[in-house]
Amino acid sequence: MAVSSLKQPITRLIGRSKIISTRQEGTKVRRRLSPVNLPAYAAQxxxxxxxxxxAELRGEEQRAIGQGMQLRSYTVNETLFAKDEPGDALYLIQEGWVKLSTADGNPVITALGPGSLAGETDFLLGRPYMATARAASDVMVWVLENTALAQMMAGCPQIGLSLGLAFGAGIVQFQDHLAEKLVKIP
Incomplete structure (x- = not known):
């Protein structure tokens, strides 16, 4: 008899994250849930x-963002996201290094380490990822998906405004940096 709906989820602990597994029509679906260890929350x-x-968000806004994030781990060369996929999440690196490249086999654009964000511009602009992100080492990242952010903003619209202002400030800083560099070009 074919399974027509989700069975009861099976929850277990793996490493630092809780995994929930379900079966739907014979296909196993796995997704990582919120972390279960307190040191990870302190690091977050x-x-x-x-x-x-x-950084400029109020404490309660930071806590709301943190509660909406999921802790995920990736091994060396595992893909976090690929170029042209929907930019539906941003990644905050807790441990390890991530390399960004424009496509398979192309040179690395940059390497990102602990405290860096990956995919945030595409995520906030609602566009496909402009690069591929791969783990350059074993990596632990906090992931904020667009569905979680939308739920937060429904309950507290100020979060969206605060993130928009912080994102805009970063763009202004980048433009100022470019203008400074361009002035020096003879």
Whole structure:
């Protein structure tokens, strides 16, 4: 007899994250849930306070963002997201290094380490990812998906405004930096 609906989820602990597994029509679906260890939460709180996009948010806004994030781990060369996929999440690196490239086999654009964000511009602009992100080492990242952010903003619209202002401030800083560099070109 074919399974027509989700069975009861099976929850278990793996590493630092809780995994929930379900079966739907014979296909196993796995997704990572919120972390279950307190040291990871403490590290996340510190990361949010020191990451420019989140640093200017009020404490309760940072806590709401943190509660909406999921802790995920990736092994070396595992893809976090690929170029042209929907930009539906941003990644805050807790441990390890992530390399960004424009496509398979192309040179690395940049390497991002602990405290860095990956995919945030595409996520906030609602466009496909402009690069591919791969783990350059074993990596632990906090992931904020657009559905979680939308739920937060429904309950507290100020979060959306605060993130928009912080994102805009970063763009202004980048433009100022470019203008400064261009002035020096003879």
């Amino acid at each position: 709180e510190n990361l949010l306070k020191n990451t420019p996009l989140f």
